[in-house]
Amino acid sequence: MGMVRWEPGARERLQAAAMDLYISRGYEKTTAADIAQAVGLTERTFFRHFADKREVLFSGQELLEQAILEALAAAPQGAAPLDMVASALSALAAFFPVERRVHSRRRQTIISANPALQERELLKMAGLAAVVAAALRARGVSGSTATLAAESGVTVFSVAFGKWIAEGEERSFLDIQREVLGELLAMTAGAA
């Protein structure tokens, strides 16, 4: 059998093997070579799919950003900033169907165990908020309000995500996110 350069499903298999190893052996103690070996591929193949072992956990952000930008572009003219953010949140929810819940929960377990990964995650979320804020500004929302709406959106997303991956939780991401957004509105309305 000759060397097969194109491996069907290689990316998905590498990702699944990486997650297994990050949980069983620990993120720090796992190398790209370990991951490739676990699915019978070479380290070189690993690096054709991922820049490094950290990227296994953080790839795909562009797709989220694109979906957010499309939702914001589609919002009606003159919509309130937080209503635009709500549209973006609904678009995000589509990335978290029920069959992704176990994966998301495992990913969170890995990230929570490693401060460097937590910092990376926070930087990614800050990047997401900056993208949303810039898009809101492009739709005419003033500077501070755009930042406040974008950061509030990221907060709602994060809180909803934490609830969605909790053991025993069965509601959809969209339902949880709507509930959390409602809690945010109730909380701010309750201030003196």
Add this chain to the structure above:
Amino acid sequence: MGMVRWEPGARERLQAAAMDLYISRGYEKTTAADIAQAVGLTERTFFRHFADKREVLFSGQELLEQAILEALAAAPQGAAPLDMVASALSALAAFFPVERRVHSRRRQTIISANPALQERELLKMAGLAAVVAAALRARGVSGSTATLAAESGVTVFSVAFGKWIAEGEERSFLDIQREVLGELLAMTAGAA
């Protein structure tokens, strides 16, 4: 002259020299020895005051946390979560008198130039939000609402901080922070 073990003002001089070097030479290219040498002290003295060169930029967080916790503990029984957060924000403002503005602006310049420092700053802010959320929960605020209120408080603080250090800005931190909190309330009240 013998070796002086206690150096009056050593900590402040080391910090000032570090900031100068981080800006003129760059954070990456500055060592603890460089900083100590710039003020005629030994590297060993530097390490008596700071765990590493990064800590020069991040020390003092405990004082902020303590002030926040005291403000939350002093809030009246049954106060709305965001009103408690507003009290905590007022307590924070006391750490940013006008004479600190230039220092804060320089610190931000250094952090903005270095992704690793940005990640560290985000982790510190997330830690601050977690402290506030825990304190709110201890005061009887429910889980999600406590997190939403705490994260909203950190967002208001961050946006206010960005405005306060802007060139030409002359208002007090407290005034700016109140304005930003008002913008947050207006933004959430405007949602459909």
